[in-house]
Amino acid sequence: MTVPLELGELTGLAAEFPQATRERWRELAAEVLRKSGWQGSADDVEQALSTTTYDGVTVAPLHDASDLPRAPRIVGRTGAWDVRQRHADPDPAATRAAIQADLEGGVTSIWLDLAAIGAAALPDVLDGVDLERFPVVLDAGEHTAEAAETFLRLVAGRRIPGGNLGADPIGLAARTGQRDAIPARLAEAAELASRSAGHPGLRAITVDALPYHDAGGSDAEELGCSIATGVAYLRALTEAGLTVEQALGQLEFRYAATADQFLTIAKLRAARRLWARVAEVVGGPGTQVQHAVTSSAMMSVRDPWVNMLRTTVACFAAGVGGADAVTVQPFDACLGLPDEFSRRIARNTHALLVEEAGVARVADPAGGSWYAERLTADLAAAAWRWFQEIERAGGMAAALESLVPERLAATRAARAANIAHRRDPLTGVSEFPDRTERPLSRRPGAGLAGRAVAGPGGLPVIRYAEEFEALRDIADAQERRPTVFLATIGPIAAHTARATFAANLFAAGGIETVTSGPATDPAAIAAAFRDAGTPVACLCSSDALYAEHAAAVATALKEAGARRVWLAGKGEYEGVDANLYAGCDALDVIRTTFDDLGVAR
Template structure:
């Protein structure tokens, strides 16, 4: 043994990027490097196969240090290394008793803050017992129409210790008033309160397509509440304003579009707060960003780092002090990446989003339960979502390394490229009149639609595969058990509780002079007196000026990446339910197993993505036996599967025999090449191969087989 260190690298001459490129070009033998080895994002960013020191000018230190300008590397010097990130769990079950139990379970097992979402009725400013709220009650969230309901669902929560974040859409100011009232009712002082009102009027307009008053008015309300919040509560403990990227991201926006829309929204809010006289440092401190993250780990990490960089530059241009330029960021699993089929794969998607958020330096993270796209999550799903964060934080120690992406030539370069692309889009929005104008004119919707359709084409061709959906589907998967509350019973119960509240109310919101103005500034008087006994619907009406003109636009669509393929699966399941059998297709495997296995496996994977059962076999040595087996199978469609060598000898004869046996639709697995005309003349209707339009093929086969959805 020797103590002399071994330095193997010294035995080799140093290699430069140019040396590597020379070897690559030799290996490519004339094929274009950019086409073969460089991938591109939907915003056109080039992703290189290899990054080196030449791609990142580290000597100039453009990313700075953690906790310092431009805050690319983190909001604070220690990032999350001292106490970890905030584990935030979403609660949206309309069953108050179930939600109360889930909250208790979360807080006893590692969750550090709560995200409370109002149902569609509450977001529309309607009480649970309002006749027009019948179809909206319980949709997507909790019905919290009175202080009694708020007090009930949060009865076991120590509001001095646990931050409460809100998702209330257009009625966020009213929800903020009610949460403030609850703090006052519980004796939580302005020194102890912790939470986020997340008032995001432009985000609400994008998502729901409507606002209760004009844009200038609603921005003024938001600014007034932000001013009062900044002057009332301890700095950084309660924020009034939210910038949520979910409406844009779930509509199909690229990462650059997502960042641009978020920054333009935040700038609109800064302007409103400036007009209201809020000091710039206070205004910046009142804004909390929320970004949805997909499954591309590198883009996710770069996105959060680019967000901090962009916001720091914006705040710097507004002359905010350096500490005020640090963005506060919440990250959440994007709704668009969750699937209803094979939902267990969502466990991996949530883990990837959480990992990316942690490495990217998010201050708080929400991992959506794996069955969230199906309905109300099960207790098991909620537990796994919670424990995903705890494992990555407490066992993998992701928070112990400050900015692990720092110094990575790939991630530093991607951060800069993404920030540059997003900055150009942000400038375009600003030149066009700002975010409000971009929304009301439909310009943002049109730009996002272009990216959404480009992505749909990639998904249709499996250029962007979705595991368990377009790739490796499982037709026999069992349906997961979900909570299925009795909405009628819950609404009736909520109505009785509201009737009791109205009977016991000690003051009338409409009898208070200047109620709308008082609600805007959240004074403690209105929290402790007027709101006590007033309902959400009454507060919503009181906070809306009489005769105010509402704003209405076409809301941005909520689009999940898997929904086109899932629609085919749904239609196939409906056929199974109605007839007792799925649509099916016969695998016409030709020749020995060694020749047909690869393409038979490919074909089965492809057709089962459409819910079509594939009838397989060990192969046929002649056309007649293949046709006879097809006839006996009862199928109406078939696909020829084998090697090009066997196709040359058997494909045309087998095609004629299958057509004669009654095959209505015949596919061939593989590219036909120069034999396409001969194959088509023999009766082959379609060809499937890597890069073909899989979705279009399946939709066409559904039509041919008479598979229709309700």
């Protein structure tokens, strides 16, 4: 028989435990760290366990009520978010069929990449769509005016529920490098804003921050660029005769949502806080309308199934962060045009999170979390400093000349270094690669959001996995698979961990490994090496067995013809040329190995 406990009884049970204090936590954490060789004191624990983002924001390991910022909470969307799916198939019939399937499958708004589809095809692709029920967002790049004109003719006399004409002169310049066209396109955007006023809820301007994210930028850099762009559009619209309130009502902001769920949540919450400050200064309503898109940069061609997990986490974070509309990119979008299956999975990601997980039932579920509130405040502060720097440089249009590209380039380089050293792991690519996977193929096209309109003079468009994937492609193209010999010294228990580590590192570049089997005799290991038919070897064992056997085995391998001998772990031994270890430059290891194997790259 189960006897229910009253709340008072539970409180009494808890009272038997000692009072938790920050000082006691530090002492316990220090004890754990010292077991791994750390030499600091309990006072140094929090600093030792803190991490720093690309924006210089310190993320502490422990938070309490003192971390709550004084800034007011600004709650975003309440209820379910708008499920917005992107379409970029240049075949109007295929796009029309995909739109119908999406709408039947739960999509609530349509995002059209008319740079790929063509503005003239707009009536065809929207044939059969109930435009008084489903909002349409246009993305036409240089052909924005033409696409907007066509769309406005389609909806003339109708009461449409919302949508956006997609004018974004500064975002287009960021992608294409056409900065000289910004003034004319700002005037064009202002004219579209005036015309969209005849359709309540329809907006004319998109403040697209994806170009800065896709160029490898940080979260605060993405935020600061978006706020500076929004301010530039407010100036242009009010100078054209719109009131501040009307101008604010014409803007919608687009941000990237990544698999780093906490930074995504904080970024969207910080964006609302930043824009509310701008609105307060200009004297208008401060609600920011947000469209979150799962990151193109985080997607991988290799093991693309992992993209389903990435986009699920990103969609969850966008929902928790309060985005008004969310686009989940299909898992195969980086391969070309998504197929029907991947589009269905993308739609069902929303359905699962909204209907089954209940993510949308609570407004601002991260609100009040000491960690989330601190991260939001610190990210907002970093973004505001960057926004102010852009303003001092003459505004966003002027900053695109050098300030923004240079800042993004620095962050991109830091990110690339972390990826190369696997401090920023890429599952299925730099970590746990499946060398036997069968590549997927898709019809060529603008599969990833925004990539179709990137120009030679604009910001670069990257994917984090590209360098590892390029090496995998080189390995796959060889007539004989590049191979490294693993000299596994001693019993299985002694060498398994480092042999597995080394095999995974080489596999990230498509390099196969063969092992000697458990042995300590240098002659036997050298014989197995000769049978493997490769000039590169790697010693794998424990530190204790390295001290006893590494030099002898490495010397035997060199005498057997080894061009290079690696050692998994740290330590210098006669005959060992270089080391593999957690945090080493994996890309450099793979490239060096290709060179040693005679693989052209």
